[in-house]
Amino acid sequence: MDSFQQTVFKLKRYWDERGAIIQEPYDVEVGAGTMCPETFLRVLGPKPYRVAYVQPSRRPADGRYGENPNRLYKHMQLQVILKPSPDDILDQYLGSLEAIGLDLSKHDIKFEEDNWESPTLGAWGIGWQVMLDGQEITQFTYFQQCGGIDLDLVPAEITYGLERLVAFLQGVESVYDIEWTRGVKYADVRLADELQFSVYNFEMANVDRLWRLLGEYEAECKELLAAYETYPTLGVSTLQPRRFPLLAAYDQVLKCSHLFNLLDARGAISVTERVGVIKRVRDLAVGTAKMWADQQA
Amino acid sequence: MNFLLEIGTEEIPHWMIPGALIQLSAMDLFGATPEVDATPRRLVIRASNVAERTPNQELTITGPPISAGEKAAAGFARKQQVDPGTLIQIGDYFALHKQIPGRAVRDILSETLPSTILGIQWPKTMYWVGGKTGPRFIRPIRWIVALFDDEVIPFEIAGVKSESVTRGHRQLGSFGIPVTFANYESELRKNFVILSADERRQKIVTEITQLGAKPDADLIETLTFITEYPTAIRGDFDSAYLDLPAEVLTTVMRHHQKYFSVESADGKLAPHFVAVMNTNGDPEGLVKRGNERVLKARFNDARFFWDVDQHKKLADRVEDLSHVTFQAKLGSYLEKTNRIVKLVEELGGDGHAQRAAYLCKADLTTEMVKEFTDLQGIVGGLYARHQGEPEAVAKAIYDHYKPLSMEGEIPSTLEGQIVALADKLDTLRGCFAVGLVPTGSKDPFALRRAAQGVVKILVEAKLEYKLDDLANGELKDFLLDRIKYYFREIRGFKYDEVNAVLASGVATLENLEARLEWLAKVRPTDDFEPLAVSFKRINNILKQANFASDGEINVALLEEGPEKDLYDAYWQVGAFDSLAESIASLRPRLDRFFDKVMVNVPDAVIRTNRLTLLHKLLSKFSTVADFSEIVTSGEQE
Numbered sequence: 001m002d003s004f005q006q007t008v009f010k011l012k013r014y015w016d017e018r019g020a021i022i023q024e025p026y027d028v029e030v031g032a033g034t035m036c037p038e039t040f041l042r043v044l045g046p047k048p049y050r051v052a053y054v055q056p057s058r059r060p061a062d063g064r065y066g067e068n069p070n071r072l073y074k075h076m077q078l079q080v081i082l083k084p085s086p087d088d089i090l091d092q093y094l095g096s097l098e099a100i101g102l103d104l105s106k107h108d109i110k111f112e113e114d115n116w117e118s119p120t121l122g123a124w125g126i127g128w129q130v131m132l133d134g135q136e137i138t139q140f141t142y143f144q145q146c147g148g149i150d151l152d153l154v155p156a157e158i159t160y161g162l163e164r165l166v167a168f169l170q171g172v173e174s175v176y177d178i179e180w181t182r183g184v185k186y187a188d189v190r191l192a193d194e195l196q197f198s199v200y201n202f203e204m205a206n207v208d209r210l211w212r213l214l215g216e217y218e219a220e221c222k223e224l225l226a227a228y229e230t231y232p233t234l235g236v237s238t239l240q241p242r243r244f245p246l247l248a249a250y251d252q253v254l255k256c257s258h259l260f261n262l263l264d265a266r267g268a269i270s271v272t273e274r275v276g277v278i279k280r281v282r283d284l285a286v287g288t289a290k291m292w293a294d295q296q297a
Numbered sequence: 298m299n300f301l302l303e304i305g306t307e308e309i310p311h312w313m314i315p316g317a318l319i320q321l322s323a324m325d326l327f328g329a330t331p332e333v334d335a336t337p338r339r340l341v342i343r344a345s346n347v348a349e350r351t352p353n354q355e356l357t358i359t360g361p362p363i364s365a366g367e368k369a370a371a372g373f374a375r376k377q378q379v380d381p382g383t384l385i386q387i388g389d390y391f392a393l394h395k396q397i398p399g400r401a402v403r404d405i406l407s408e409t410l411p412s413t414i415l416g417i418q419w420p421k422t423m424y425w426v427g428g429k430t431g432p433r434f435i436r437p438i439r440w441i442v443a444l445f446d447d448e449v450i451p452f453e454i455a456g457v458k459s460e461s462v463t464r465g466h467r468q469l470g471s472f473g474i475p476v477t478f479a480n481y482e483s484e485l486r487k488n489f490v491i492l493s494a495d496e497r498r499q500k501i502v503t504e505i506t507q508l509g510a511k512p513d514a515d516l517i518e519t520l521t522f523i524t525e526y527p528t529a530i531r532g533d534f535d536s537a538y539l540d541l542p543a544e545v546l547t548t549v550m551r552h553h554q555k556y557f558s559v560e561s562a563d564g565k566l567a568p569h570f571v572a573v574m575n576t577n578g579d580p581e582g583l584v585k586r587g588n589e590r591v592l593k594a595r596f597n598d599a600r601f602f603w604d605v606d607q608h609k610k611l612a613d614r615v616e617d618l619s620h621v622t623f624q625a626k627l628g629s630y631l632e633k634t635n636r637i638v639k640l641v642e643e644l645g646g647d648g649h650a651q652r653a654a655y656l657c658k659a660d661l662t663t664e665m666v667k668e669f670t671d672l673q674g675i676v677g678g679l680y681a682r683h684q685g686e687p688e689a690v691a692k693a694i695y696d697h698y699k700p701l702s703m704e705g706e707i708p709s710t711l712e713g714q715i716v717a718l719a720d721k722l723d724t725l726r727g728c729f730a731v732g733l734v735p736t737g738s739k740d741p742f743a744l745r746r747a748a749q750g751v752v753k754i755l756v757e758a759k760l761e762y763k764l765d766d767l768a769n770g771e772l773k774d775f776l777l778d779r780i781k782y783y784f785r786e787i788r789g790f791k792y793d794e795v796n797a798v799l800a801s802g803v804a805t806l807e808n809l810e811a812r813l814e815w816l817a818k819v820r821p822t823d824d825f826e827p828l829a830v831s832f833k834r835i836n837n838i839l840k841q842a843n844f845a846s847d848g849e850i851n852v853a854l855l856e857e858g859p860e861k862d863l864y865d866a867y868w869q870v871g872a873f874d875s876l877a878e879s880i881a882s883l884r885p886r887l888d889r890f891f892d893k894v895m896v897n898v899p900d901a902v903i904r905t906n907r908l909t910l911l912h913k914l915l916s917k918f919s920t921v922a923d924f925s926e927i928v929t930s931g932e933q934e
Contacts, residue, residue, distance in 0.1 A: 068601055070594050085425065087439065087456075090307055094467065104468045108574035108584045110523055111337075113310035115421070126423040126436070128308060133587025134554055134572060142423055142437075152428040168587065173594060267620065275625060 004166050004180045007100050008054060011078050011160065014099040015052040018092060020080065023053035028251050029258040032057050033079030033159060037250055040121065040285075043083055043143055044293045046152045052080040054162070058258065060265035063198035066191045069174030073197045074190070076162040083155035085142060093140065093158055097132070101169065108133050116141045120257055120278055122148035122286045125157065137165045147289020207268040214259040218280060221252035225287045228295075246292050253284045298347045298402065298446045299478040300326060303463055304340040304414055305440035311337065311522035313435060314494075317417050324413060327351065327402050334492050336525040339463075340417075341492060343478070347445075350399040360384070360391035403445040407452045410443060414454060426455050440464060447477045466490050466525050469577060489526045489577055497521050501573055504529035510557035510571035520555065524575040531559070532589045536568040538596045541603065544675050545665070549595045552671060556592070602664035610684050611677060614659040621661050624742070626731040630658045633723060640719040644762065650712040653693035656681060657716055660694075674698040700753050702746075703787055707754045714758045721747040721754075722767060729772045748779040755806040756783065764803045780806065790817055793928040800923035812921045819877050820927075824884040831887045832924035835911045838896055844908045854906045859889040864910060870917045887914075 002010065012022050026036040033039060033055035042049045055077050063073030082089060090111075098104060111128040116139065118124070127141035139159040143151055163175040163186070172178055176187035224245065231244050260277055263269050269277060309317075318333045321342050329344035360373035363386060370391045374381040377393060384391050415432055422433040432438075432455045443450040443459035452459050463481070465471045465488025476484050482492050491497045498521040505512065508531040520527060538546065543566045550556040550570050559569040572588050579585055618631035627633070634655060641654040660666045660677030669676070678695020682688065689712050696708035697716045708714045724747050728734070735744050755762065768776050777799065784790045790813055798813045819825050838844075855861045866886045870879040896907045918924060 069597065071598075087437075090467075105576075106579075106581060106583050107468075107587070108572075108576050108579075109468065110575050111308035112523065113308075126421070133584045134556075134591040135587060142425060144423055150429045154423075154425050154428070168590075171586075171590070173590065173597075274622070 001170055001179075002101060003182065004162070004178050004186065006181075007166050007169060008078065008162065010100050011096060012052060012054075014096045015050075015080055018050070018082075020050040020052040020082070023051050025053060025055050028254045029058050030055065030254055031059055031257065031261055033077040034118065034123070034157065035121065035254060035257065036079070037247060039079060039081050039157065040123075040146060041247075041250065041289070041292050043081065043146050043151060043155045044149060044289060045296045047296070048153065049081065049083045049155075052078065054078050058197075058261070060197070060201035060261050063194060063201055063265070065198040066176070066187075066194035069176065070164075070167075072163065072175065072190075073194055073201065078160040078162055080158040080160075081155050082158075084153040085156035089156045090140075093130075093138070096158075100165075102132075111140070114139065120260075120281045120285060121146065122282055122289070127157075132168065135164060135168050137161060137168065147293075148286040149289055149293055201262060201265045205262055205266050207263065207266055210259050210263050210266070210268070214256055214263070214277075217252045217255040217259065218284065221249050221256070221284045221288070224249040224252070225284070225291065228291050241295060244295065246288060246295055249284075250288045250292070253281065253288055256281050256284060298345075298349050299444070300329065300342070300344045300347045300406075301442060301444040301476075301478045301481055302342045302410065302450075303440075303442035303481075304438060305442070305464060306338055306340070306434070306438050307436040308337045309335075309340075309435050311519050313419055314340075314522045317419070317435075320417050334494060335522070336490060336492065336494075336497075337523060338467075338525060339490075339492075343481075345478075348402055349446075350401055351405070353399045354397040356395045356397055357387070358393055358395055359387065360393070362389050363391060364389070403448065403450055406443070406445065407450045410450065410459075411452050411454050414438075414441075431455065442476060442481075444476075444478055464488075466576075469526065491526055494521055497524060497527050501527050501529065505557050505571050505573070508571045509559050509567075509569070511560050513551065513557060516551060516555060516557060520573045523555075524573065526575060526577055527573050528577055528579075529571055529573050530579050530585050530588075531569055531571050532556075532585045532592070534568050534570065534589065534592055534596060538600070539566060539568060541596065541599055542679050544672060544679065545599050545603075545669065546596070548669050548672055549599060550592070552669075553595060554588070554592060556588075598668065599665070602668055606663040606665055606680065607683070611656045611659040611680050611686075612684075614662045615655060617662045618658055621658075624727070624731075624733070626733070627727040630661055633727075634658050636723050636727075637716070637719045640723055641715055644715050644719060646712065646715040646719070649687055649689040650693060650715045652686070653681075653690045653697070653712055653716045654719060656686070656690070657694045657697050657720065700750050703749055703753070703783075707750075707757050711758070714754050714760065718751060718754050718760070718762075721750050725751070725768070725772055725775070729770075729775070734771065734775075744775070745779065748776055749783065751776065752779045752783045752806065753787075756810055759807045761805050761807060763805055777803070780809070784810075784813060793926055794820065794922075797922040797924060797926035800926050801919050801921060815876065816922050819880060822877070822880065824881050826927075826929050828880055828884045828887065829924045829927045830929050831884075831891065832915060832918070833929075834891065835915050836925045839908060839912055839915070842897070842904075842908055844912060846905065846909050846912060848905070848909055850909050850913060851902075851906050854903055855910075856894070859886070859893040860907070860910075862886050863890045863914070867910065867914050867917070870914070876918070876921060883914075 016022050023038050026038065030036055036055055038051050038053060042051065056074050057077050058074045060073060062071055064071045086092065094104060110131040112131055114127060114129040116125045116127060123146040125141035125143040129136045130138040130140055137160065141157045143155050143157060145151065163178065166178050167175050170178055176185065176191060178186040180186050180189050228244055228246065233241050260281055314335050317340060318335055321340060322331050322333045324331050324342060326344045327348040329347040331342045331344050334341045358377060361369040370384055371381050373391055374384055377395065379393055384393050386392065415434065419435040422435055424431045424433050425437040438454055438457055441454065441457055441459040442461060442463050444461055449459055449461050461475055462473045463476050465474055470488030470490060474484050474488055485492050498517060501517055501520055502512065508529055546566055547558050550558050556570040556572050559567045559571060561567040570592065574584055615634060616631065618634055619629045621630040623630045623633045638651055638654045641650050657677060660673060660680060663676060665676045666673050674697050675695055678691050681694050682691035689710060692710050693712035693716045696713035697720055699706055699708050699717060708717045725744060728742050728744055733742060754760065764773065764776065781795050784795045785792050794813060794816050798809060798816060803809055855864055863886045866883050869882065896904065898904050
């Protein structure tokens with residue numbers, strides 16, 4: 001039986017063999033691998049791209065103090081982006097399951113309709129959840145729009161829920177019982193995060209300060225976006241337009257999104273505020289996406 | 298000629314497949330009847346006896362006027378590619394008879410199939426090649442088989458060329474299977490694809506029944522179109538989970554896992570489930586174990602939610618509803634709760650009904666409902682009972698989303714009926730007040746369903762609220778539409794009967810139903826239709842005379858004979874329950890009156906008196922139904 005990390009190695013190897021860049025996780029908090037610039041920004045524009053990476057994804061409201069065997073504040077996704085999507089993408093995907101030791105002729109696989117939409121990112125796509133013997137193990141999406149922009153090359157996004165998948169492969173009932181590597185359980189590595197961040201997210205995060213931080217990051221992002229409009233196109237180098245730090249602007253968007261999730265988990269966002277805050281974040285995301293597409297053109 | 302078209306796709310959402318097949322079965326196949334079938338990965342049309350060629354045709358084409366001269370005629374002939382000598386004259390114009398030779402149907406199909414295929418209407422489509430200018434379909438098309446007497450009909454969609462090679466089941470079948478019209482279905486079967494939806498459905502029904510599952514038509518339909526090779530297996534769960542409410546267990550199995558539940562002989566849930574796989578077997582029990590493991594985790598979640606939720610009683614959750622949005626413009630569920638409580642009071646609901654109204658939305662804050670949203674209301678009812686609320690309160694909360702559909706049951710207790718009515722009315726009034734009115738097929742707040750629920754509860758619970766007290770203006774019209782729909786589609790009354798009764802006004806729906814039942818009963822009687830015709834005539838006479846009188850009949854002015862007889866009959870028209878007999882006696886007298894008596898006489902006093910008589914007679918019936926709305930056999934439906 002493969003350990004958690006061996007399974008991850010095999011999946012990375014599999015996509016490496018299919019021409020994907022193997023990236024490392026992004027170092028700003030995200031709620032899903034989709035939000036990383038490696039997905040959100042790279043799917044824009046006409047340039048083909050293939051990338052795979054593990055992304056720890058933080059969802060403060062999903063924390064359960066380490067008590068629920070299947071729910072985590074921070075879970076890990078293996079995110080694969082193939083842009084444009086190859087014709088045999090679903091077969092390639094099924095091949096990846098065989099590569100981690102599943103004999104598909106002995107299992108039940110179903111592709112059940114599940115379209116993905118993210119109001120905060122102005123993004124949506126068409127796809128399925130992949131069910132293996134009744135367990136959802138993957139979200140598969142053909143992106144149609146991102147940052148409010150119709151995509152030129154339709155990418156396929158494959159998101160493996162690593163804890164679920166490996167719990168299935170190892171036949172354990174709690175993610176905490178997953179063998180991470182020989183003699184080390186998932187709980188040994190991650191339980192402290194789950195417990196402490198549940199306490200922080202639900203009980204101790206300073207709401208006033210979070211609101212202030214949200215405002216600060218938003219202001220930083222807005223300032224950058226406004227500056228892009230007037231940034232001189234000619235300068236010391238021919239790369240002048242490409243110097244403009246839209247990637248930094250996007251980091252501010254991610255910060256805002258995470259702060260929104262924290263405030264939400266803290267129960268600090270009222271009904272009337274909620275829609276408004278989502279819109280604030282979306283405006284930043286959509287604005288950054290538009291300028292990025294423009295800058296890369 | 299035989300025709301076979303298979304559109305090979307990635308997995309199509311199950312619920313969209315039947316609609317696509319209906320569209321494909323309307324395809325024009327040159328005289329042949331298309332036979333359609335589908336699995337999630339293929340849409341198939343087959344036909345035999347398709348014409349090989351379209352027939353030759355002779356067309357008459359009119360050219361320039363003769364006055365335009367020979368030069369124009371020559372130009373016309375050149376354009377039509379004929380010798381000018383073959384032109385004829387029709388009237389003042391040059392013309393020609395042109396022979397249009399028939400075409401090979403295979404050639405026509407090769408031109409038309411791409412647009413036929415891409416012309417299928419889907420609820421939501423995607424693009425996958427060529428960006429947003431590329432073709433749109435429900436899911437990517439990956440292969441196409443198109444054969445005309447086993448010769449490929451050549452065409453291309455999104456880079457996929459038609460061919461004679463299909464694909465089998467994803468895991469069990471071959472990738473490239475050469476097929477002919479004759480062996481297509483059997484080759485698929487060898488490769489673990491059962492093409493016929495009927496056959497898959499039957500296989501599911503037979504197997505799940507053998508395994509003791511409780512059949513569920515919707516779930517069977519879903520599984521029929523989510524599998525290419527369905528096989529049922531039975532799994533077990535620890536009977537300790539049977540402590541959880543059956544509603545919760547069933548919802549987890551059915552809605553989240555697409556399993557059938559299994560009942561023991563006494564009708565209680567048994568600790569088993571039946572799953573339908575998309576494969577041919579599970580010899581090592583791997584699939585069974587996998588599904589059992591998933592179900593156990595799901596049940597554990599449910600138990601965890603149940604336990605956590607008990608830490609805070611429903612009553613203590615009501616204030617938390619201020620954080621749950623009902624609708625941006627209509628505020629939170631706390632505000633809605635307060636409105637429902639008030640409305641229940643206005644509707645005369647007792648203490649239990651008011652308590653139920655106060656608690657009915659509190660379950661929206663529970664973990665259980667956040668996870669299993671379709672259990673809203675039901676969870677509230679179960680928790681209320683568990684937390685010691687009176688049974689009448691618990692039951693009313695449990696039922697207050699009912700009826701869930703037009704066929705669904707209404708709440709079983711008066712308290713439940715009133716709370717359900719108040720909840721739906723509040724939604725309707727609120728949405729209409731802020732302009733969220735359904736248009737066309739757009740009805741994001743399910744207002745039609747809410748209105749339908751209001752109508753169904755009012756009628757079937759025989760509640761004595763007057764429509765005017767519940768709604769007015771646009772909302773009243775909206776409810777009237779639903780009332781019509783209910784009596785026509787659900788109760789099967791004829792549309793003109795419904796119109797006739799509605800034209801006489803609506804007080805309570807119970808009264809409306811009684812009048813409708815009366816009308817439907819008297820309608821087949823011999824005297825009814827002639828009377829309806831006479832009533833229409835009266836209506837026309839009154840309309841033409843612009844008659845609007847509240848005067849009384851002057852008996853002294855009545856002529857002996859038909860007029861006096863009609864007056865006597867008018868007096869004998871009794872109350873609602875004896876109207877049927879009145880029709881029998883009235884009809885011959887009314888006929889005779891129209892036969893012998895002139896209404897529009899020159900003498901204004903007599904004329905007015907006769908119009909008054911007719912008007913009063915009509916009024917006696919008009920509280921029941923407006924007979925002029927009845928379509929009689931002399932009229933076109």
